[in-house]
Amino acid sequence: xxxxTVVGASLSGVYAARELRAQGFDGRLVIVGEEPHRPYDRxxxxxxxLTGKADEEQLALTDAExxxxxxxxxxxxxxxxxxxxxxxxxxxxxxxxxxxxxxVIATGAxxxxxxxxxxxxxxxxxxxxxxxxxxxxxxxxxRCVVVIGGGFIGAETxxxxxxxxxxVTVVEAxxxxxxxxxxxxxxxxxxxxxxxxxxxxxxGTGVARLHGGAGAxxxxxxxxxxxxxxxxxxxxxxxxxxxxxxTGVELSDGRLLPADTxxxxxxxxxxxxxxxxxxxxxxDGVLCDDGCATGLPQVVAVGDVARVGGRxxxxxxxxxxxxxxxxxxxxxxxTVEPVRSVPYFWSDQYGARIQFAGRRxxxxxxxxxxxxxxxxxPAEGGFLAVYERDGRATAVLSVDRPRPFMRARRALMRTxxxxxxxxx
Numbered sequence: 001x002x003x004x005t006v007v008g009a010s011l012s013g014v015y016a017a018r019e020l021r022a023q024g025f026d027g028r029l030v031i032v033g034e035e036p037h038r039p040y041d042r043x044x045x046x047x048x049x050l051t052g053k054a055d056e057e058q059l060a061l062t063d064a065e066x067x068x069x070x071x072x073x074x075x076x077x078x079x080x081x082x083x084x085x086x087x088x089x090x091x092x093x094x095x096x097x098x099x100x101x102x103x104v105i106a107t108g109a110x111x112x113x114x115x116x117x118x119x120x121x122x123x124x125x126x127x128x129x130x131x132x133x134x135x136x137x138x139x140x141x142x143r144c145v146v147v148i149g150g151g152f153i154g155a156e157t158x159x160x161x162x163x164x165x166x167x168v169t170v171v172e173a174x175x176x177x178x179x180x181x182x183x184x185x186x187x188x189x190x191x192x193x194x195x196x197x198x199x200x201x202x203x204g205t206g207v208a209r210l211h212g213g214a215g216a217x218x219x220x221x222x223x224x225x226x227x228x229x230x231x232x233x234x235x236x237x238x239x240x241x242x243x244x245x246x247t248g249v250e251l252s253d254g255r256l257l258p259a260d261t262x263x264x265x266x267x268x269x270x271x272x273x274x275x276x277x278x279x280x281x282x283x284d285g286v287l288c289d290d291g292c293a294t295g296l297p298q299v300v301a302v303g304d305v306a307r308v309g310g311r312x313x314x315x316x317x318x319x320x321x322x323x324x325x326x327x328x329x330x331x332x333x334x335t336v337e338p339v340r341s342v343p344y345f346w347s348d349q350y351g352a353r354i355q356f357a358g359r360r361x362x363x364x365x366x367x368x369x370x371x372x373x374x375x376x377x378p379a380e381g382g383f384l385a386v387y388e389r390d391g392r393a394t395a396v397l398s399v400d401r402p403r404p405f406m407r408a409r410r411a412l413m414r415t416x417x418x419x420x421x422x423x424x
Contacts, residue, residue, distance in 0.1 A: 001101040001298070001331065002027045005090050006072075007080045008106030008271075009033025011041065012303025012319035014061050016104045017070055019327040029072040030098050032090065034107075036077035037128055038062060043316060045131040046156040047348055051163055052135070059128070080107065083278040085296045102330050104323075105275070105286055105294070105301040109268035109314060114148075119212045120245040122262045125157055134263065138164055143260040145169070146249045148207055150177025150191075152347045154265030158199045159349045161263075168199040169257055171249065173206040181345075181356065185366055186385060186397055190354060192377030197350030202251070210262060211248035268314060270305045285312040291335035292326035298333070300326040308339055315345045342412045352378065353402065357409040358395025360387050366397075370404050384408065 004020055006013045009031050017031055033039070040059040048054035062070070075092070082091035083103065090098040111124035123134045137143075143166050147158045150172030161168045170177070176187040194201040249257045270285040281287035281295050285307035292300045292308055303319040306312065321341050329335045344357040364387045371383030382400025386393050386408065393412060398405035 001025070003030065003100045004102040004104065005030040005032065005098050005100040006104040006106055007032045007090060008108055009035065009039050009076060010106050010108045010303060011039065011061065011316065012323055013104070013106035014039040015320050016106055016302055016323040016327055017072055019323045021070060023327055023331060025331060029070065030100065031072045031074050032078065032080055032092065033076045034079045035127060040128055045128065046125055046153055047160055049131050050135055050157065050160040056128070080274045083275055085278055085299065102298040104326065104330065105299065105305060106303050107271040107274070107305050109270045109304040112267045112269055114210070114264055119210055121260060122210065122246050122264065124264050125153060126268065137261055138166065142166055144258045145261045145263065146171060146257050146259040147263045147265060148249070149265035150201070151265055151267065154263070155349045156347060157263050157265060158194065159197055162198045162350070170194055170199055170201050171207060171251065172201070172203045175204050177203070182397060183360055183364065183366060189373060189377055193350045193352055196377060206252040208250045208252045210246055211250060213244040213247045268304065270312065272305060283307065289335055290338035291329045292322055292339060293329050293335045298330060300330045302326045313343055315343060317344045340416060342409065342416050344409065352399050355398040355402065355405045356395065358387065358412050360395040361389065364389045364394055371401055
């Protein structure tokens with residue numbers, strides 16, 4: 001294998017490049033990235049970067065020394081537009097092509113957006129450019145901020161906005177935020193963090209439309225939105241000459257929330273559009289076996305875009321753990337090792353560190369094994385909760401109990417390694 005192309009200058013992409021060199025690949029290494037920036041870490045965007053505690057240099061995933069050691073050709077600011085597997089070629093949006101023997105797909109995912117006309121003051125938070133724009137706007141003075149979506153990105157962004165002194169309301173269509181990840185009992189506990197942190201939480205209702213102020217033509221209007229879970233209405237109302245900045249969020253129950261800034265955190269969509277027509281299996285991501293190998297020879301996928309063994313997991317740890325196995329299988333020419341990992345994620349909200357590991361399923365029981373709850377939320381000192389099914393631990397949740405959590409996580413990892421046989 002003389003040339004390997006990593007498509008996606010993402011977290012998983014740079015880890016794949018590291019693994020290629022670490023595992024002995026000394027050929028031509030090409031890294032294609034749609035953004036003009038060198039690889040950067042995304043989790044701080046909604047936290048330290050947004051609040052001004054971290055600058056762009058601190059987000060960088062590589063330094064000059066490592067960049068030199070990787071000895072890669074960096075094609076940044078250009079989008080991949082196709083994969084010609086028969087001709088072993090990656091097609092680029094600017095007309096160039098990259099002939100290659102192996103491909104690592106690491107194109108990640110893009111933030112889902114509200115359909116309808118764009119209004120000034122409406123943001124998503126996925127990229128460095130997103131974070132720059134939002135940080136600049138929040139620096140203009142106190143604002144009424146409405147966060148649509150109570151998942152981890154929404155909760156972290158709401159926490160940061162509250163810390164900056166803004167008036168924050170979080171809107172979640174489900175009865176509680178984070179129910180799919182944590183289950184109803186622990187979701188209710190973590191929802192209390194919003195109230196304690198000073199943010200309002202509105203649940204059980206979606207968004208009908210966004211209201212905008214005077215546009216270029218001096219006419220007010222509303223942008224109706226549809227097609228997104230928890231967001232209802234009909235696309236397409238605007239004032240003559242365009243709608244100006246957002247002024248409010250109308251909920252599906254008729255309530256109107258004033259808003260100077262709206263942050264949309266309603267999930268992400270895997271970036272697979274460029275692979276249409278490639279014969280790769282695509283269904284909510286690139287379909288892979290347990291070792292990140294796709295249906296095409298010498299093509300693997302990692303990170304947020306990869307659906308590995310039937311699961312697509314958008315977590316930092318998955319993006320850093322999958323590349324080692326994927327690269328080994330790519331260089332071997334077949335799957336010789338599966339990904340063995342216990343899903344893990346963390347979130348910093350309102351001064352609390354939430355950590356979760358394992359796979360929770362409906363019907364699992366959950367009990368607090370260390371610490372305690374108080375007034376519907378974590379007591380001082382936090383707590384550790386264990387999820388169980390048929391007498392066996394399936395997952396563990398911690399709020400501000402990092403050491404007990406790490407012990408419980410290691411126990412889950414040992415159990416997983418015992419029950420998952422290696423690929424022969």
